[in-house]
Structures are given as structure tokens and as C-alpha cells.
Amino acid sequence: MILEGTAREIAHAVNAREVSAVELADAMAERIAERDGAVGAYLARTSELARAQALRVDAAIRDGKTFPLAGVPLALKDNMCLEGSPTTCGSKILGNWVAPYTATAVQRLLDAGATPLGKTNLDEFAMGSSCENSALGRTRNPWDLGRVPGGSSGGSVAAVAAGEATVALGSDTGGSIREPAAFCGVVGFKPTYGRVSRYGLIAFASSLDQIGPISKTVEDAALVYDVMAGRDTMDATTAERDVEQTSLGLREDLRGVRIGIVAEFGLDKLEPAVRAVYERAYADLERLGAQLVEVSLPTADYGVATYYLVAPAECSSNLARFDGMRYGLRVERPDVVATYEATRAAGFGDEVKRRILIGTYALSSGYYDAYYVRAQKARTLIAADFAKAFASCDAIACPAAASPAFEFNAKSDPVSMYLMDYYTVPMSLAGLPSLSVPCGYVKPAGAAGPLPLGLELSTPLFAERSLLNIAHAYERATRHLEAERIPLLSSAVSA
Amino acid sequence: MEEAKAAVVINGTPYEAVMGIECHVELKTETKMFCGCLNIFGAEPNTNVCPVCLGLPGALPVPNQLALELMLKAGLAFGADIPAFSKFDRKNYFYPDMPKNYQISQFDMPLTQGGTVTFWLDDGTQGSCRLTRIHMEEDTGKSTHASHDGRIAGSTYSLVDFNRAGVPLMECVSEPDIRDAASAVAYLEALKRTFVALGVSDVKMEEGSLRCDVNLSLRPLGATEYGTKAEIKNMNSFNSVGRAIESEIARQAAILESGGRIVQETRGWDEAAGVTHSMRNKEQAHDYRYFPDPDLTPMEFARHDIERLRSELGPLPQARLDRLILEDKLSVVQAHQIVDKPGLAGFYEAAAEASARPQATVNFLLGDLSRLANETGVAVSASGVTPQALAELIELTEAGAINSKTAKDLIARLWSAGGSPKTIVEAEGLGQVSDSGAIDALVAEILAANEKTVTDYRAGKGKVMGFLVGQVMKQSRGKANPQLAEERLRAALGDGGGSGT
Numbered sequence: 001m002i003l004e005g006t007a008r009e010i011a012h013a014v015n016a017r018e019v020s021a022v023e024l025a026d027a028m029a030e031r032i033a034e035r036d037g038a039v040g041a042y043l044a045r046t047s048e049l050a051r052a053q054a055l056r057v058d059a060a061i062r063d064g065k066t067f068p069l070a071g072v073p074l075a076l077k078d079n080m081c082l083e084g085s086p087t088t089c090g091s092k093i094l095g096n097w098v099a100p101y102t103a104t105a106v107q108r109l110l111d112a113g114a115t116p117l118g119k120t121n122l123d124e125f126a127m128g129s130s131c132e133n134s135a136l137g138r139t140r141n142p143w144d145l146g147r148v149p150g151g152s153s154g155g156s157v158a159a160v161a162a163g164e165a166t167v168a169l170g171s172d173t174g175g176s177i178r179e180p181a182a183f184c185g186v187v188g189f190k191p192t193y194g195r196v197s198r199y200g201l202i203a204f205a206s207s208l209d210q211i212g213p214i215s216k217t218v219e220d221a222a223l224v225y226d227v228m229a230g231r232d233t234m235d236a237t238t239a240e241r242d243v244e245q246t247s248l249g250l251r252e253d254l255r256g257v258r259i260g261i262v263a264e265f266g267l268d269k270l271e272p273a274v275r276a277v278y279e280r281a282y283a284d285l286e287r288l289g290a291q292l293v294e295v296s297l298p299t300a301d302y303g304v305a306t307y308y309l310v311a312p313a314e315c316s317s318n319l320a321r322f323d324g325m326r327y328g329l330r331v332e333r334p335d336v337v338a339t340y341e342a343t344r345a346a347g348f349g350d351e352v353k354r355r356i357l358i359g360t361y362a363l364s365s366g367y368y369d370a371y372y373v374r375a376q377k378a379r380t381l382i383a384a385d386f387a388k389a390f391a392s393c394d395a396i397a398c399p400a401a402a403s404p405a406f407e408f409n410a411k412s413d414p415v416s417m418y419l420m421d422y423y424t425v426p427m428s429l430a431g432l433p434s435l436s437v438p439c440g441y442v443k444p445a446g447a448a449g450p451l452p453l454g455l456e457l458s459t460p461l462f463a464e465r466s467l468l469n470i471a472h473a474y475e476r477a478t479r480h481l482e483a484e485r486i487p488l489l490s491s492a493v494s495a
Numbered sequence: 496m497e498e499a500k501a502a503v504v505i506n507g508t509p510y511e512a513v514m515g516i517e518c519h520v521e522l523k524t525e526t527k528m529f530c531g532c533l534n535i536f537g538a539e540p541n542t543n544v545c546p547v548c549l550g551l552p553g554a555l556p557v558p559n560q561l562a563l564e565l566m567l568k569a570g571l572a573f574g575a576d577i578p579a580f581s582k583f584d585r586k587n588y589f590y591p592d593m594p595k596n597y598q599i600s601q602f603d604m605p606l607t608q609g610g611t612v613t614f615w616l617d618d619g620t621q622g623s624c625r626l627t628r629i630h631m632e633e634d635t636g637k638s639t640h641a642s643h644d645g646r647i648a649g650s651t652y653s654l655v656d657f658n659r660a661g662v663p664l665m666e667c668v669s670e671p672d673i674r675d676a677a678s679a680v681a682y683l684e685a686l687k688r689t690f691v692a693l694g695v696s697d698v699k700m701e702e703g704s705l706r707c708d709v710n711l712s713l714r715p716l717g718a719t720e721y722g723t724k725a726e727i728k729n730m731n732s733f734n735s736v737g738r739a740i741e742s743e744i745a746r747q748a749a750i751l752e753s754g755g756r757i758v759q760e761t762r763g764w765d766e767a768a769g770v771t772h773s774m775r776n777k778e779q780a781h782d783y784r785y786f787p788d789p790d791l792t793p794m795e796f797a798r799h800d801i802e803r804l805r806s807e808l809g810p811l812p813q814a815r816l817d818r819l820i821l822e823d824k825l826s827v828v829q830a831h832q833i834v835d836k837p838g839l840a841g842f843y844e845a846a847a848e849a850s851a852r853p854q855a856t857v858n859f860l861l862g863d864l865s866r867l868a869n870e871t872g873v874a875v876s877a878s879g880v881t882p883q884a885l886a887e888l889i890e891l892t893e894a895g896a897i898n899s900k901t902a903k904d905l906i907a908r909l910w911s912a913g914g915s916p917k918t919i920v921e922a923e924g925l926g927q928v929s930d931s932g933a934i935d936a937l938v939a940e941i942l943a944a945n946e947k948t949v950t951d952y953r954a955g956k957g958k959v960m961g962f963l964v965g966q967v968m969k970q971s972r973g974k975a976n977p978q979l980a981e982e983r984l985r986a987a988l989g990d991g992g993g994s995g996t
Contacts, residue, residue, distance in 0.1 A: 207789035320596035
């Protein structure tokens with residue numbers, strides 16, 4: 001069935017009128033109804049918007065037009081605005097807010113023919129690494145329903161992994177696309193900061209947030225990226241640079257490519273089974289013709305500490321607008337200040353409050369220089385370390401996460417959760433393009449079945465084409481996604 | 496440097512008032528600072544709004560380049576420095592009419608630094624005040640509180656209009672160089688006329704497009720330390736700024752006189768009561784947690800862009816005023832009247848140059864021409880009178896070729912029909928009659944026709960001479976030289992004084 005196909009295959013079939021966008025939208029809506037009770041990927045289904053869009057696409061195709069994403073079923077992380085859709089950020093504070101406008105990146109996918117099936121779950125305001133911080137529901141990892149999907153883009157990643165969407169959009173601030181993609185065995189790609197417009201993405205940390213694709217193949221990620229990347233007059237931080245087409249003519253070997261292995265990210269810290277998967281991944285890169293070189297990122301160890309000052313500082317200001325005055329939840333009290341306090345106390349969850357407090361403190365007079373300014377300096381040093389490392393390599397390879405998906409409530413201490421971002425945060429601070437591609441499986445005792453791991457690949461700023469090329473060659477040679485069946489899907493298909 | 500003068504004497508010691516002024520000026524741009532919504536005053540509430548200026552989740556600001564250029568021009572007009580690098584910061588505080596609960600502003604890297612504002616006072620002296628900086632801010636929405644006096648206290652609800660939210664504001668901060676109310680008002684007027692000339696703002700205090708706060712303290716004359724200051728707000732005209740300053744000087748002086756201490760606080764001006772009242776004191780000061788706005792990239796200004804803006808400044812009102820007062824010897828009041836009327840300065844300069852008679856030019860401009868402009872609602876520069884025509888008219892009058900009555904009539908004709916005064920005077924024979932023979936004939940006619948008046952005159956009623964001159968003028972259809980007519984009348988009546996004794 002074409003519903004199992006990649007975005008490229010689906011778009012081809014719809015453009016060729018072998019199947020209509022409406023048929024696909026209906027079939028996918030039906031599948032979501034069947035499966036999502038178990039997975040919980042979606043917070044809201046937008047079947048009517050999807051159907052209306054599919055009808056428009058079908059009509060245009062009958063008029064002879066073609067679309068790069070014709071009829072491709074799309075899931076959107078619920079921190080992105082889609083006009084007419086409830087938009088919650090996984091928080092109670094937005095109440096029943098319905099977005100009155102559409103995010104630029106989303107609009108570009110719609111213009112390319114994709115059909116928006118729904119809005120997916122996330123850690124509240126994208127703050128978290130397991131999706132457990134959502135105030136609105138639990139998303140389960142399709143590989144093992146007792147485990148987290150990762151976060152914060154847990155819903156989008158679970159939707160693609162469970163076949164409830166062909167592609168999805170996530171947002172990545174410190175690893176929120178890459179870590180869950182690794183946990184759910186799909187491709188998750190964070191482009192260079194400034195490549196994809198943030199207009200309509202509800203801000204967590206403005207200097208780090210970046211929208212990116214989640215897909216079953218690197219080629220699909222490239223296809224979605226090509227459609228949405230580029231300057232947007234509504235976002236002053238988008239780069240004034242031409243975007244190279246990445247989805248056409250991707251190479252399938254790595255001859256002449258130098259891959260940096262980070263000395264400070266030594267695999268000896270990992271569980272033996274996990275370590276074995278990454279050792280084999282590095283060996284596979286070499287087998288494909290890449291030259292492995294050791295590089296050093298001496299300041300990378302400060303990544304998490306730096307990130308957890310910069311991101312909360314920005315979030316403390318970005319989330320100030322949620323005050324019960326103009327939209328969303330309002331807990332009425334006799335005066336304005338009491339209403340603010342009651343609304344925010346009731347509307348935000350613990351992790352969001354924790355970060356607002358940390359950020360407010362870091363920006364306070366008397367502490368600003370010691371925390372915020374120092375963190376910005378560390379950020380500059382981390383970026384400089386990457387620039388130095390890229391003098392001797394074309395890309396850096398490392399684990400996307402130190403472990404496979406963990407069980408619910410396994411990380412109740414916030415710092416242990418923050419450390420999940422260890423391998424992803426340095427690239428975010430440096431603004432680099434970075435992705436996670438499936439690289440193998442481990443089968444821990446007690447797990448329902450195999451659990452996927454992700455290889456993180458990163459390249460210099462704006463070197464998306466090189467990044468996608470390397471990831472594509474690796475994926476085509478290893479075919480890890482095809483190696484194992486997701487237990488959930490086996491049972492769903494047999495049911 | 497001005498000579499220090501005492502504002503007030505307190506228990507025998509002369510004190511001076513020290514003032515710095517912060518002005519918020521709304522820019523006259525077509526659209527708002529960070530979105531494409533219209534920037535207009537007086538529209539239906541919440542009609543010029545969008546996701547950006549409403550601060551909806553996910554919306555992002557994009558700077559209005561024209562607004563930035565206008566602010567740079569404002570600085571350049573006063574000789575300010577434009578740093579090569581500037582940035583936007585967020586000022587964080589909660590207020591219901593501020594959509595994002597932070598205001599995009601500038602903290603430590605303003606658009607312009609330094610500069611000096613010079614101004615003329617009505618007594619003919621010149622003053623100056625240094626600028627500290629000019630920086631950009633976005634305006635907030637406007638709250639209307641449902642209470643009997645419009646204040647938030649006691650109101651049952653408040654309404655917010657976001658049409659003003661995101662309107663570009665320019666904040667001009669002065670150094671504490673001002674010493675008296677007249678200089679404060681002259682400083683504000685100097686800002687206003689420059690901003691209007693540059694098209695930066697229409698500077699209407701009553702519409703809120705200029706709001707100013709005055710920081711005022713007293714100190715013994717000669718002291719170098721500043722006294723404790725109060726910040727005065729809520730003045731809605733230049734006149735009330737002057738009154739508020741006088742009132743605040745008196746209030747602080749009275750406190751010092753009775754041995755009290757000034758409290759650092761914000762005070763609101765009560766226009767009706769003519770006094771300032773306390774609004775809040777410094778202990779409630781906010782920590783605004785300024786930090787660079789990550790949604791906006793830092794600004795870099797290239798030398799050639801700055802030079803282009805400088806070349807676009809055009810003639811500045813301050814330079815014009817200096818020339819009018821120092822070279823043309825106009826009074827300060829006249830010079831201000833000429834420069835502050837749109838289009839009048841250019842007209843004046845052309846006419847004064849053509850006639851080489853600045854005082855006569857200004858008399859016509861501020862007299863007959865301004866009256867006609869008021870009566871007809873047409874600007875002088877849009878009327879049928881050209882600067883060249885006015886210069887000809889002045890030439891004819893000064894040469895005695897036409898009398899003042901004819902000049903007045905001619906101006907009214909030119910106003911609506913245009914044309915050259917010389918040509919009209921020649922073609923219609925409107926030249927002044929200064930031939931004694933011709934006038935004597937008229938005098939004889941008038942005396943013969945007014946026997947009773949002649950008798951009165953001879954009986955000592957000297958003031959009937961005016962009537963007789965008027966009759967001669969009327970008979971000549973206004974052309975007779977009035978001085979000559981009176982002279983010939985007296986001669987005909989056989990005396991030189993007319994006292995009749």
C-alpha cells in the first residue's frame with residue numbers, strides 16, 4: 001500500500017494521478033484513528049483542514065500542476081501555527097487558543113502539496129527530552145509502549161515511526177528533533193540556525209529554535225527541507241543566502257569524505273551494547289570510503305551548562321506574554337497582578353516554571369554578567385571549537401544520545417534529564433546543521449523488542465547538502481530502518 | 496556657556512534649577528516599527544493590528560528600515576555621532592497594554608550618541624543643551640480605565656487599544672543642561688521644528704506624538720553635586736511644561752526652605768490644579784532585565800549610508816533661524832514665526848533676497864499675507880503672490896511709487912489672480928499722485944464741497960483734518976500721496992498747525 005511509502009514515492013504517485021491526495025488523507029486519518037489510541041502522538045487531528053487541502057491539490061493536479069509533496073500526509077508539532085487549528089504547545093496556558101495565522105515553514109509545505117493531518121504532542125513549550133512534560137497527554141514509543149518517545153518533538157517522531165504520518169515537522173532547540181528521532185528509529189534533521197523561518201513557531205529560545213523535518217529516509221528529509229528553507233521577510237534572523245537543492249542527486253558513497261570523531265565524546269562512557277553499535281557505525285562510515293580523523297572539542301563539556309543558562313534566559317522573556325490578558329487561560333482574580341500570578345501558576349507546568357525562574361535569575365541585575373554574559377562567551381568558544389575541528393574534517397559523527405529510549409518516570413531528577421542533551425546541545429549552541437539517522441539496535445532485558453539508536457552527523461554552517469549526502473550514503477548502505485519491524489506495527493498490521 | 500543665574504533664593508542662598516528632559520517622539524512612518532500595520536492616529540480601536548503587534552504566539556518582529564533612517568537623521572541634524580554598531584534589547588516588565596510583556600528598546604548601544612540642540616530665547620539670547628543619546632523603542636497599546644476619572648484605581652474594567660502598539664518611538668535624552676522653564680520650552684520647540692522639518696514626526700503633544708518627562712532638582716548656585724531630583728510627567732503642551740517646571744521649582748524650594756528633604760520620585764502634572772502630585776517613588780523601581788533581543792540581528796551602519804542620510808537632511812530650521820536673526824536682524828519672535836510656518840521660510844528667503852529688504856518682507860509676510868492665508872485657508876506659498884511679486888511690491892512702496900493703501904489692495908489682487916505689481920501699476924495708472932498741482936485741484940474741490948467742516952476746522956476742531964485727507968484720497972481713487980494731500984490742505988486753509996487758536 002502506498003501509505004507505507006516515502007514522501008517521494010507518494011508525491012510521485014499523486015502527481016501521476018495513481019492515487020488522489022484525498023484518498024491518502026482519508027486513509028491516513030483512518031489509520032491514526034486505529035493506532036493513535038496506543039501511541040498518543042497527536043493532540044489534535046485536523047482531518048477537515050487536511051481534506052480541504054487535499055481537494056485543492058487534487059484539483060490543481062487535474063489542471064496539470066505538480067507538487068513536490070503532493071498529497072504527502074504531514075504531522076505538525078503543536079508549537080507551530082496552522083490557521084484554524086488549536087495550538088497548545090502541550091501546555092494548559094494556551095487554553096483553547098486557535099491559531100489565526102499559519103507559520104511560514106508550514107505554509108511552504110502546504111504550498112508544496114502536503115496535507116496536514118494533525119498537531120502532535122510535545123514537552124510543554126518544547127522543554128524536555130522525553131515528552132513527559134506535556135500537560136496534555138502521554139506519547140508512547142512505538143517500539144516499546146512502556147518507553148518514552150524522546151523529546152521534545154516526541155509526538156511528531158512517534159507519528160512517523162508508527163506510520164501515522166509520512167513526514168512531520170519538529171523543532172530543535174537543544175536536540176528536540178535529533179534525540180527523539182534516535183529513540184524512535186527515524187531521521188530527524190535540524191538545519192543551520194537561520195535556514196528555516198521561525199515565523200509562527202511559538203518561541204522557546206529564539207537564538208536556538210529551528211524547525212526541521214522528521215522522516216523515514218534522509219531523502220525525504222532533504223525533500224521537505226528544500227521546500228521550506230530560505231529567507232523569509234517575516235523572520236529577520238533568516239539567512240540572506242541561497243539554498244542549495246539537497247534532494248536531487250544525493251551521492252551513495254563517502255569516498256574522499258573526512259569524518260571527525262570527537263575525542264571528548266569517547267565511546268567508553270557508554271553501555272557495552274550501545275558502544276558496539278556506534279563502533280560498527282564508525283566502521284561502516286570507513287567501509288564506505290570515509291576517512292576517520294580524531295578531532296577535539298575541548299569546550300563541548302560545557303555545552304549543557306551553557307545551554308541551560310542561554311535557553312532559560314530567553315524563555316523567561318518569550319513566555320512573559322502568556323498572562324491571561326489577551327488569549328488562552330485566564331484565572332480571574334480581583335486585580336491585574338493577582339490574575340497574572342494565578343493564571344501563570346495554574347497554566348505552566350513545573351519544568352516551564354523552573355526554566356522561567358532560572359532565566360529570570362540569570363538576567364537579573366547583579367547576576368547578568370556572571371551568568372548570561374558568561375554563557376554567551378562560552379557559546380562563542382564552543383562555536384570556535386567546531387570551526388577549528390572542521391578545518392580537518394567535513395563532518396562530525398557521534399551518538400545522538402547515550403542510551404536508547406528509557407522507561408517512563410526513569411529520570412525524575414531534572415539534571416539527569418538535562419544530560420540527555422549532552423551530544424546535541426553543542427551543535428545547537430554553534431547553530432550547526434545536524435541530524436540523527438538510524439544506526440542499529442540494542443535489545444535490553446525487559447524491553448518489548450529491539451530499541452533503535454541514532455547516529456548524529458553534523459557539518460559546518462550552511463553545509464546542509466554535504467550533511468544530507470553523507471547521511472544518505474550511510475543510510476543506503478546500512479538500511480537499518482528496514483532491518484527490524486516495529487513490534488507495534490507488526491501487531492497493528494496483523495490485527 | 497550661559498552665565499549661571501539663580502532660579503530661587505532659599506534662606507538667603509541663591510539656588511539654581513538643574514533639568515534634563517527625556518522626550519518620546521512617535522515617528523511619522525506609514526507603517527509600524529516591526530510589522531506592516533498602518534501607523535495612524537484616531538482609527539477605530541484594534542483595527543490596525545496583526546499577529547506581530549498583538550504579540551501573538553509565534554509572531555516575530557522585522558525592523559522598519561525607514562524608521563531607523565529617520566532616527567539617524569534626527570541625530571545627524573544635531574551633530575550626533577552614529578556608532579558603527581547598534582542593537583535592539585528587550586526591556587522586560589508586565590503591563591496589560593504591552594502585548595509581549597517586554598518592550599523592544601535599546602539599552603547600551605543607542606542609534607546615536609551626543610549632539611547639541613541650540614535655541615533662541617525671546618529676549619534675544621541663545622541657549623543650548625547637549626543630547627545624551629537617541630534610541631528606538633516600540634510604543635505600547637493604550638489603556639482606557641472604566642472609572643469616573645479615567646484612572647486605574649477604582650475602575651471595574653479596562654479596555655486596551657493596540658493600534659498604538661508597535662508604533663516607532665524615538666527617545667531623546669538630554670544632558671542636565673537646562674536651568675529655567677523658558678529654556679526647557681525653547682529646547683522642546685527646537686526639537687519640534689527640526690523633527691517636523693525632517694519629516695520625522697508631526698510632534699503633536701495633544702495626540703501624544705510627543706511626550707516628555709522633565710527631571711528637575713535644585714542646588715546652591717556654584718555647587719557641582721546634583722540635588723535629589725523629581726521626574727515630572729503628564730504635561731500635554733509646551734505651555735504646561737513651562738508651568739509644571741515653575742510649580743515644581745516652587746514646591747522643592749518650599750521644602751528646602753522649611754528644612755525638609757526632597758524625595759526621589761515620579762510626579763504627575765495636574766493641569767487643572769496647576770501642581771504636581773506624587774505618582775510613585777524610587778523604591779518601586781523595576782529590574783527590567785535588559786538583554787539583546789535574539790529575534791533581531793545587530794545593526795551595522797556603513798559610512799556611505801550615513802553620508803547619504805546627511806546629504807538628505809536639507810535646510811535645517813536652526814541654521815535658518817540663526818541667519819534670520821544674526822544676518823537679517825529679525826527679532827527672535829519674528830524669526831520663529833517665519834520658520835515655524837510650513838513653507839513660509841523658503842518664501843521669505845526668496846522674497847528677502849530679491850528685495851534686499853528683510854524687515855519690509857517680514858512685515859508683509861506676517862501682516863497682510865498671513866491674514867489672507869488665515870482668511871482663505873490657502874498657504875502663502877500656494878497663493879498667487881510669488882516671492883518676486885512681493886519683492887516688486889516692496890520696491891514700489893519703498894520708492895514711494897505707490898502708497899500703502901494701493902499696496903494692500905494689490906496684495907489682495909495678486910493673492911487670487913497673480914501677476915506682476917509693476918505691470919499692474921503701470922497698466923492701470925495706480926501710481927501715487929505726488930504732483931502738487933493735481934492735488935491742489937482736488938483740495939479746492941473738497942474744500943468747496945465741505946464748507947461746514949472747514950468752519951469746524953477753523954473753530955479749532957483740528958481732528959477733522961483726517962476726514963478731509965480721506966476725502967481727497969477718495970476723490971483720487973486712492974492714488975494721492977496722503978502726506979502731500981495733508982500738506983496742501985493745510986496750506987489752502989492758511990495755517991501750519993490746525994490748532995485753531
